[in-house]
Structure formats: C-alpha cells, structure tokens
Amino acid sequence: MSKEKIKKQIMNLAPVVGLLLLYGVFMIMGTVKDINIAYGMKAIINQSIVVAVVATGAIFIYTLGSFDISLGASVATSALLGGIVYNATGSLLCMFLANIGVAVFISLFNSILASVFNLPVFVTTIAMLSVLNALVLVLIKVNGTGSEIAVPAEAVKALDTTGFKVLILVLFLVLCIFVFNFTKIGRMQKMLGGNEICARLTGISGKKMAIIGFAMAGIGVGLGAFVSTIYAPTLTKNTASSVGMDVIIAIVFGGMPVSGGARSKITAAVIGAFSMTFLGQIMTLMNFNSGIGQMVKAVIFILVVFVATFNQRSKMLPR
Amino acid sequence: MKKLLAMILCIALCMSTVVGCGSTSGEGNAAADTTNQPAESAGTDEDAEEQTTAQGGMDAVAELDMSKTVKIGVLVSDSTTAESLAFQNYYKEYIAKNYNVELMYSDELVDAAGEKSAIDTFITNNCKAVISFSSFDRMAQLNQCADAGVYYAVATGTLTNDEYESVKTNEYYVGAIGPSLDVEFQAGYDMAKHYLDQGKKNFAIFGGALPYYTEMHIYRAAGMLMAMVEAGGEGANYQGATDKDGIVGKIFETATIETGSIGSINILGYVGGYDMDEAWFAKCGQMAQMDGLEVILAVGNGSDFFGTSAQGTDVKIASVDAYASAYGEAMEAGMLDYLAGKFSASIGPIFAATYRAALGSPIRNSEGNALALDQGYWVATSSEQFNEYYAVDSSVESPAYTKDMLDTLLTADYAAFSEFVGKYSFDDIKAIQ
Amino acid sequence: MKSSKGMITKIFGIGTIPVATLVIMLALCASKGVVMFETQGNWIAFFRAVTSVMLTTFALSINLNSGRFDFSIGSISMISSIVASQICISMGFTTPVMLLISLVSGIFFGTLSGLIYIIVKLPPIIVSLGVTLFYEGFAFAITDGYGVSFVANTELTSFPSVLNYSIIILAGLAVIIFLFDYTKFGYNYKALLSGQKVSVNTGIKEVPNAVGCYAVAGGLMGVVGFISATNTGNIQMALNFGSIGVMFTAFLPMFIGGFIGRFCNERIGYVLGAVTTALISLMYARLNVDSSIQQITTALILVGFLIYLNNEGKLKKLIKG
Amino acid sequence: MEKKEVIVEVKHMDKRFGSTVALNDVSITVRRGEILGLIGENGSGKSTVTSIIAGMQKADGGEMLYEGREWHPSSMINALENGIGMIVQETGTVPGITVAENIFLGEIEQFKKGVINRKQMMRKAGEILDSIGASHIKPQMITGALDLQDRKLIEIAKVMSKNPQILVVDETTTALSQIGRDIIYKIMEKMKEENKAVVFISHDLDEIMNVCDSLTVLRDGKIIVTFAKEEFNEDLIKTSMIGRELQGDYYRSDYDGRYDSEVVLEVQDGNLGDQLIDFNLQLHRGEILGIGGLSHCGMHALGKVLFGAEHMAKGKVLCHGQMVKDEAFAMKNRIGYVAKDRDVESLCLNASIKDNIAAGGLDQFAVSRFLILPGREKAYVQKQIDGLSIKCQEMNQYVSALSGGNKQKVVFGKWIGRGSEILILDCPTRGVDIGVKQAMYQLMYQMKKEGKSIVIISEEMAELIGMVDRLVVMKDGRISKEFERSNTLSESDIIQYMI
Known part of the structure; x- marks a missing residue:
C-alpha cells in the first residue's frame, strides 16, 4: 500500500477511530469519576438506539443524495398511531405492525408525492414536517387525554430490555447491510446518488429506487417508533422531536457524505449515533452546562467530519 | 477492504453490546444491587424509623451523617423559563454551596424518553436521588428510580390523587411539594377576583399551554372563569357550567377558552399556545389592543407577549410565573400589574426531604406515606411589593429559605415539616426567619 | 422589445399571486364578518410579518440559490439580537443604535459562519449544523439561559410601527438590489451561482464572495432578530436546533418569489412572496385559526405551489390539448 | 526558413x-x-x-x-x-x-x-x-x-x-x-x-x-x-x-458493406420537436450504421430515443418488433448506449471503476439477478478490465482519476460486459487519443463480425467513412442522404448534405 493510500484509509476510518476514542475517554473518565460504567453502557445503548435504527434506514435516502427532515415527526406520528392501535387492540404485535405500516406509508407518501409531481424531495419533507407535527397534535387531542397517548407501562415492560433493543438494531442493521452491500439495490442507489443521469442511462429507475430507499427508511422509522414506545410508553406532542436532527448529525458524524453516492456507508449511522451519545455522556461527566456542552459538541462535530473528509478537498468550495 | 473493516468493526461493536448487554444486564443488575445495598440498608433503617415513628409518635430523628457528598440528579423540563432558571439558581448558588451535595442537571427535556434517558445518566453517575421538574411521565420516572434504588421527588406540581394512591407507599418515593391543582385553581381565581373586585368587566385570557392540555394551566384558567361566573350576576355561566368541575370539564372538552359573556362579565379575547410565529404574534397583538379591553389574565407569562402591544393603553396584565428581574421592570413600567409567582426557595423543602432520604432518614407522613404537601404563590400587585419579594427571592446570601431553616427540616418530624411548608406566604416566612 | 402584450403578461405575472391572495384573504375574513385590516395593530402586524419574512427570505435565498443550505440563519438572528440588546440595555443606547449593532453583529456572526465554511471546506449543510449548535450554545451560555428581556424598556419596544417597518423594507430591498444587481460582488455572485467551475477558472474569487454572502445573510438575520426582539421586548432561548424554525417560514415566499422573479427582479419577487405569506398570516390571526390547521394549510399551500411550479409544462399541455 | x-x-x-x-x-x-x-x-x-x-x-x-x-x-x-x-x-x-x-x-x-x-x-x-x-x-x-x-x-x-x-x-x-x-x-x-x-x-x-x-x-x-x-x-x-508504430489497421480495411437483412432496431414515423421529424430508420443485424450531421441536427437526440431514454411525441421505436419503452427495457433487450457527454451521462466520476462497470452488469453476475457476491462481482469487472486493457492501479480506483481514453474504455466495459447485441455510440471517440481510438475501431469491427449491430453517431466524417456499412446524413431532424459503404466516399460528398 502506498503512503497515499494508507493516509486515505486512516481518513476513512476516522469516524470509527473517533467512536473508539470517545469510548476510551468515557471509560477513563468514568473510571476516574467512579461512575457505574456497566449501567452507563446500558444507558448509552438506550440513548442511541432509536437514532441508530432510524438513521440506519435513512442512509438509504442519503445515499440517493436526498434528504429527509421529517424523520423525527414521522417517528412521532407512527409511535402515536401505534399507541392508539395498542390501546384499541391490546396487542403489541398489532402495535408493532402499525408502527411499521404507518412509517412506511408516510415515507412512501413522501417519495411518491415527490416522484409523481417531480418535486424536490427535501422540500416535500419540509412540508411533511409541518403536516406531521400538526397531525401529532390532532391525534393526541382526538385519541388521547389531550396531552398524551399512553401505552400502559406494564404492557411494554417485558420488552424494555437492552438485549431486545440491541437485537432489533442488529437484525435491522444486518438486513440493511445485506440490501446495501449484497444486492442490486445498494449498487443502484449508490450509482443514482453519484450521478443520476448516468444511472438512468444505465437502466436504473430513479423513481423505483427512491421508493425502495424511502421504504427502507420507513422501516427504520417504524422500528424506531416501536423501540421508542417500549422505552417510554407515554407519548406526547414532543415525542421524538429531537430525533430528526439527531439522525442528520449521527449520519454525518458517522462518516456518510451528505451528497450520497459511492462513498456511502451503511454503518455510518450506528457509528455516528453511538459517538454522539458517548460525547453527550462525556459532556455530562465534565459537568458542562447545556450551553457550553452544546458548543463543545458543535466543535467536536465539525472537527471529526473535517478530519474524515480531509482527503476530499477540491479547488472549489463544496456545495 | 476498508469498508469490510468498518463493517466488521460495526458488527463487532453491536455484538459486543449484545454480549456486553447480556453481561451488562447481569452486571447492571449486580451494580444495581450494589447501589441497592446501602439504599436497602437505608431502607431497613427507615423501616425501623417508621416503626419508631409509628410507635413513638413524632420523635426527632437521629443525627445525619453529612460527611459524604451526595449526588442528586435534577430533571429539568424547561431550561429557559424564568421559573426554572430561578429554581436552578437557588440550587446552584445556595443549596450546592451550603450542603455537601453535588447536583447534576439534565438537559432540557421534551418528552418521556428524554426523562428516562436523563435518569439513566443520573444512575450511571451514582446519583442517590432525583428531583424532578419534568412531568411527561412521572410514574415511569418513579418506577425507574425505584428499580435502581434511587429516591425520587416531585418538585413542581403534584401527582393526581390516583397516582398518589398508587405510589404513596413506595419507599423510594419521597413525595411532592408544590402547588396542587386546587392551588392552581385558586391562583387563577384570586387573580380574576382581584380585578373583578375593582369593578373590571372586560377581560382577555392567555391560555399558555392550555391547548396542549397542560393541567395546571387548565386549572388556573378554570379558576379565573369561576371567579367570573360568581361575579357575573344572576344566571352567569361559562358555556353552561357554573361550578369548578363543570368549567374544568368544558375546558378539557375544547382545549380552548370560548370568548363571549359570562353574565355581566365579558371575555373579549383568547390566545393559547406558544407558536411564536408571525400569525401568533399578530393574534397576541390584536388581543392586547381590543376596544374596551381592561385586563389580560395570563395563566403563565403574560407581560412578555402582551406588554409591548398593550403599551399606551390602560390594559392591565396579570401573570403567573416566578420572581425574575424582568417582571420587576415590567411592573415598574406598568406593563405588569399582578404577579402570582413562585419564589425560588420554594423548592428548598423538597430538597431537604430528598436529601434526608438519601442520607437514610426519609420523612413520611403519619401513615408512613410519601409527602404530598401544598404550596402556593407569592402575589405581588405593586412594584414596591415586587421589589420587596424579589430582594429576598434573588438573594444568594439569605434567600427565603436559609440553611438554618432547611436544617430544621432535615431533622423535623412530619408535623413540623408540613407546618413549615404550609406557611409559604412571604409574611409567614419572614416571621419564621 | 417591450410590446404591450409583453407588458400585460409581465404585470399579470407579477401581480396575480399577491392580489389573488389578498382577495381570497379579504373574502375569507369578510365571510366570517371580520375586517382584515381593522386596527392600527393589524397593519403593524402585517408590516412586521412582511419585513421579517422578507429579510429571512433574502437571507435564505442568498445561500440556498448557490446550493448552500444554511440551518444557522435562525441562530444568527437569535445570537445577534442578544448581543445587541445586551449592549444597548447596559449602555442605555437608543433603538437606532440597537438596530445598527444587531446588523453589525449579524454580519459578524454571518462572516464567522462563512469563514468556518471556507476554512473547513465541508458541505455547507454540515457546517451549518455545527454552527447552529455553537451559536445556540453560545447564546445560552452568555445569558445563563435567561435570554434577554427588556419589556419595560419603552425606548426599545416602541420600534414597531408601519413607518419604521416600511423604512426597513425599502432600505433592505434597496441594499439587496444594489448589492446583487449593481456591484461587482453581485455580478460575481450570479456567475458563481450557475457556473462555479468556469467562474473560478476565469479568476473570480469564490472564497471572498462566499464569505460575503454569509456576511450579508448574517446582517439580514441580525435585523430579523432585532425586529422580533423589539416586537415583544424579549428574546427566547433555543437549544438543540430550536432556532431553525425561522428558516422554514422563508420557503414559501422564496418559491413564490422565484416564480414572480421571472417577470421582474427576483428580489422584488421575494418581497411580494413575503407580502403573500404575511397576508395569510394576518388572516390566520384575524380568524383565530387553530395552529394545527394553520400548519397543515401552510404546508399544503407550499406543496400545491411546488406541484404547480414543477409541472407547469405538463399542466399547460394538459390545458391546451 | x-x-x-x-x-x-x-x-x-x-x-x-x-x-x-x-x-x-x-x-x-x-x-x-x-x-x-x-x-x-x-x-x-x-x-x-x-x-x-x-x-x-x-x-x-x-x-x-x-x-x-x-x-x-x-x-x-x-x-x-x-x-x-x-x-x-x-x-x-x-x-x-x-x-x-x-x-x-x-x-x-x-x-x-x-x-x-x-x-x-x-x-x-x-x-x-x-x-x-x-x-x-x-x-x-x-x-x-x-x-x-x-x-x-x-x-x-x-x-x-x-x-x-x-x-x-x-x-x-x-x-x-x-x-x-x-x-x-x-x-x-x-x-x-x-x-x-x-x-x-x-x-x-x-x-x-x-x-x-x-x-x-x-x-x-x-x-x-x-x-x-x-x-x-x-x-x-x-x-x-x-510512442510506437500503430500495428495493424486504424479503421477497418474492407469495403464489404454487407449485413444481415434482419431488422433489430427501428424507428417508425418518429417525431420529437425539431430534433426528429417523420423519422424512419432501420438497423440490421451485423450492421455498423453511421449517423452524421451537424451537432444539432437531431442525431444526438436520436441516440437517446433509440435507447428509450427520450420519448418521442409521436412514432415508436421497436426492438425485434417490441416497443422500447424505457432504458430498462432496452437493456433487457441487450441494447447499450454510450452517451456523448461522457463525464455527465456515461460515468459516475466519484465512484470506482468497479462500481461503474458493475452497474451495467448487475443482472449479469448477480445470483438470481438480485444477490451480489463480492467474488463474482470482482471477477466480472476484472474480465472487462483485462479484455479492454484499461490502465488503472486497481479496480477500486476512482474513475475521475483516469484519462479520457481509459474513461471511455470503462464505459465500453460497462456495455460490452453485459453482452450487448446492439450498441448505440454517440461520439464514442470524442476526446479519446489515437491509441485508444484504434483499439475501439477494431473492437467495433470485431463486434460486427460477431453479428452485433452498432450505431455510430459522430461529427467526425473520417471515422464514419472509415467504419460504417451505411451512412445516414441528418439535417434539421430529417434524413438528408444515405450512403452505402464505398472507398470513393469523401468528406465533401457528405458535408454538402449536412449544411
């Protein structure tokens, strides 16, 4: 391997190295401060898992070079409808199916709306964000107590274990890795993200791939909603409201190029989601207040992404 | 190659978390057990104490060992309101400096999941107790704390009766001290009454989080309407309702306040929510400038949203919030006429109760149940009054509840404790001081 | 060149959307027995909405048109108005000074954001995520989370008036038109916008131009922050991307402006786009429309308009044949 | 001097x-x-x-x-x-x-x-x-x-x-x-x-x-x-x-313009704006068909139309009698298309050689036309790299780093690898150096001999004269003249029908 190549390799692994580094810092600081590390790891998994699952699905959208800002609202909507379904049927399976169904429906609606009417997906999702936020309020008003829709805590308690949640993440990740790396779909999506015209002239249907991509993202959103519900079964208007932006941050932090294409990595989401949580925990250990903590986070975020993409600088400013 | 490596690493990481979680959950339990042990031993102490309290009546408790630093987590639901900042200020600037405690604050929480993960973080950091200002899912918070052997206390608002019944015997539930919904109702009632007594007839109401069914706001609004129904003369009613339950029920039905007449009293306008968009600000503006309007009653912060629009009119604004300097200025400028505010030290007693629980000496009521004590507002109706209150409230040297006062709570029995909390008015506290 | 038919098309293209909106909004209000512009307050609210939406639209479009997506504009408006009001309150400055300081600090934070972008050379959307978090955190840190409240400062809060807003609208429009249509900066901006590579190769300096764009956008957002601060006399804090909401208000006027811009100067299109959305906002306020209905309606209008824009050709074909 | x-x-x-x-x-x-x-x-x-x-x-x-x-x-x-x-x-x-x-x-x-x-x-x-x-x-x-x-x-x-x-x-x-x-x-x-x-x-x-x-x-x-x-x-x-002497022929050397009579691809009464007007064209098995004309005579649009990438307002494109409705259909029927604007239309520059070549052949090497095994993929790509002697360090190298000629080889690899029977080449040698050009001409000739059909759309008269069996000259969306292969055909003969 040439020197250049080694350098490239290191840059490419920057997000992974970043994660390991953050993990190390957390362990060291945790040991020094004598915290309950074992419980902490569990907490970190709990705190990362929803974002990790949703972001992993969203990689399919990002690979296409698209962008979905309504994912958080979508998680909330699907969690709420799932909650309504549970309260009506008393079946967790029904809730699960409702979670997935609703999320996939929303996602497909987004992509079909965009492809039928030739709209830029991103703008469609901005509009969708408003619609879903409003829908959340309406759902809670109509079907809940007004301030919440609650699934009984006992009903989901059995599932609220780290093992189960990690299992969901791993299964979904494996599914996504399979689809992304070992089937035609992943290749076609990367090609579309890299050069849409060329992909079309290679017989790859942008619309079909967008629909598949959004469907995969929808599954991620549905799983996220499910995991979110079993973790915190009381759903309110702000449920999952931070997920939308966290997903974007996680994906980028994990080393995924925002423009999508051939450099897309399916594992970026998980790496990014866990990195951000570790970072948050470290901020807590350092006793930063919200303002300072957020500033430090911002700086580290930019630095990591900067290092990870150091070998991709061009003469012109990126857009 | 590198992709493969990244993938393997990623899967390995997940696997390690699975394996780790197998072991973590085991370890976690073990850890929880270890944390449980002192707590449990504390629990047995407590049981013993309870028995003693039960047998020996209201005897004072033994000396507390305050040599070890106690970590307490604080769940913050809104880190930017005057109230929550005043509270944090009291904890940070006074409590943390005068007691051997380390207070950890959560980030701003917006949902039940946030609460849960914040508590996870507290437990990770070996907090012995959690004081909660966040109310998305209190039962879940309590259960989570109890499972980990961590004491849990509610610092704003109280539990509903049903909720209290279900958890009052939980040894990790310290209790709640704050305005109950009845107190909230009364606060609204008093506010409206204040103006009705002055002969005002034309009101507008700001509903705050009422459209999101935030109960304390609903009860405050209901209190206002109740006062109007009483003052409205023969046959006055709000949408047909004439009593407390009826009015509350009406608000729950529609999540809004209907404008119109209540007997001789008029509700000219209503705005709810915190949309903060152009349309919302326009709604606020036009409400403040309505013809004939005399008073704006806000269930929350009113002057910030209506003050400038009402500038130059005779409209009075009444708010419920905390003692923040901005309100003093607003009162001085005539933009705020009436403030029912929580005083920052009002969260002193719940700290005392939580702290002593963490030290192994929890306080329970005469039946051995968790605390459920009411506490109300300081009402200022003039700038002078505000300044007097504010001087005390904002002081970090001698706040409303000083260390000496709180120290008595650490060893007080239930009767003394509850009496102390019950005397929350400014004058009462001054008298105690 | 300027045939009368061309003129008619032009006037029609420029006027249809705002006029139709005005008529619809008036009709909606009238049907409920409400006079849309009843009080002075209504006029002020309308002009305020036009001003801040217009400035936000300018700010958003400057970078978005060049393919630079900027989440940070909301946070810039917050942080610069905080800096300005803190200074003014402590020094007892007057409103015009606060406006000036808002503008200057907006330019400062915008420039900073632009500098970070050109230094790290990451896609702007990523940089703006970091910058947003940073500014929000910074605003929080310098005010200890309290934000700023100066409700009682009648000097500063007396700013809202139709006249003052009109002055800002005209001045803002004039400055933007001057900057983008009559200066070297503007010409280079347009060239870079649609032909980045060619322009750079020709010798146009992209870096200063990009920083300039951020500076201008920042300055505009500083004024937006000033307007919202002087409206209520307080500045609310936002963390965790709470500040990005401001940006979303500018999309509809931007698209409307883009459409109108085919018939006239694009910036005037943006103003008319802002007028259109301000009319809708005022209608919501006058009729006390519930916020969820409001959100859904606005979103539907946005999607509907986009569908029209992106399928204009097809629609025309459909109508013709 | x-x-x-x-x-x-x-x-x-x-x-x-x-x-x-x-x-x-x-x-x-x-x-x-x-x-x-x-x-x-x-x-x-x-x-x-x-x-x-x-x-x-x-x-x-x-x-x-x-x-x-x-x-x-x-x-x-x-x-x-x-x-x-x-x-x-x-x-x-x-x-x-x-x-x-x-x-x-x-x-x-x-x-x-x-x-x-x-x-x-x-x-x-x-x-x-x-x-x-x-x-x-x-x-x-x-x-x-x-x-x-x-x-x-x-x-x-x-x-x-x-x-x-x-x-x-x-x-x-x-x-x-x-x-x-x-x-x-x-x-x-x-x-x-x-x-x-x-x-x-x-x-x-x-x-x-x-x-x-x-x-x-x-x-x-x-x-x-x-x-x-x-x-x-x-x-x-x-x-x-x-750097060496050109071995063998540059263009093809024969003047035997024969091809099979079977029509493999045709346009019937095609109309597309001013690009194609009442346009009819037939491509036969084993034929190299040249399309010449000025750059905006409609021939580039024709290339896209033949591949199903552009839809005509009227008329139809048939491949073996079936309507070519889109690119996917065209590919299924073994049609390949090399676009004129290589960097924009034929390649994904920020992707590797492997990604680009494999993209065209997913259905070829994927198990059950769906599952991709890295080994099979590599073998498939390596075969094209070897077959066309694409100069690169490794197949994971980004296409953007290659020279024009090698880029074009990658494009060819994409289409040849999947066994295309009909190739539509729009300015295939544009910006390609002589060495690669020669190789490509020989490759085309070889393909013809294998019974494959090729359409060359080109603005270079010399290569059309040198390579095609039949030359169609286009002007303003119509066919202005047709020439059969002949050793007497000269550029000036053709140009007069273009202008």
Missing part, C-alpha cells in the same frame, strides 16, 4: 497532480505570426501546459517568459488582460447569466461608476459579438438558452475582445459545426496575419495538419518532437504520439 520573433517561452516546466506527473521538463517556444499545434494522447499534458500559460493553474517548477519578461499570471483574466487568451475544451460559459455578463466575466469592474452600468456593458458586448461575426447572439440573452456552438462563440468573443497577442484554442473545434469552425479558423488566420500567435490543440490530425505552421507532440508529460510544416507526415506524427 527564417525564425520568427519569440513571444512566449516555456522552460523546463514541471507539474504534478498528486502522484501523477502531468508535465516533466517541458519546454515550448511560441513565435509570432505562427500557428503552433500541440498534439498528444489524452493525459499527455498538452492542456496542462497551455492552461498554465493562460493562468488557469500554476506550475510546480520551471519558468515562463512572455515577451522576454517573467510570466506569472494570477488568473485567466489576468493572463487575458496581458494578452494571452484561451478558449477551453470544456464549457467555459456560465449558463445562468446574460451573454454580456459572460463576455465580461470576472472583469465587470470596467463598467463601475459607483454602480455597474448595465447599459454600457450591453452595448459593448454587442460590439464585440459583431466584430467576430456572431451578430446573431444578443448580449442580453441568457447564455444557458443558447446552444453549444453559440456558447463557444461567446467565449471566443470574450477572448477576442481583449485583442490578445496569443490565442490558445484547446480542442474547441470538436464541439463546433463547420460554421463555428470557420469562424475560428478565420480568427486564427487573422491573428497570424497581424503577427500575433496561436496555439492550437486538437485531436483531429487532419485539421491540425491543415491549420498549423508547426506541430509539437507531447507524450506522458514530455515533449517528444516538434515538426515544421514541411515535415508533417501523418504516420510519423501518430507514431510519435503513441
């Missing part, structure tokens, strides 16, 4: 892009009153050296003298202001602004009197356009709405407005029709007469030999040889360009 006055001298210039050496100790002398040709394979460094002279980039080493003084242009505008202008190979105009703004791109300041005086700018732009004989372009038009040729003319106008002492023309003519070419030739001649200098870069050997007074050959970043006009010899030049 008396030596003319030297205007620019490049001495020992070096330039590196990462690890690749673009220029290695290059020295060039440009003289007044002379048209200097630069020729070489892709990546030989000819564009690099001229772009350095014209201020587009900077050298790593060596020195440049311009009229005897040290020459360090800071930008293209800077160079132009000092008298060195260049018309680039790629599009050099910005689409979203007016013609006038393009002409004064980067030097708008001259109209600044407090503010930019738009009227004055427009007037001046009009004058410049008139002066080069492009009065049909109006200064206030939006550039993006013009066709490629007019956009090139704008660039020329921009350069000529500065009255340069040296004009560099970098492969500009490839994109132009005869009219455009004539304008350029005229300008070059005029410059020569005025005792100014021209540096002319082209792939077209005939053209360059016609136009130039001397010719410098570059290879792998080094100067190989410089010929004076009287030394021009096609074979010699070719040999020095590729």
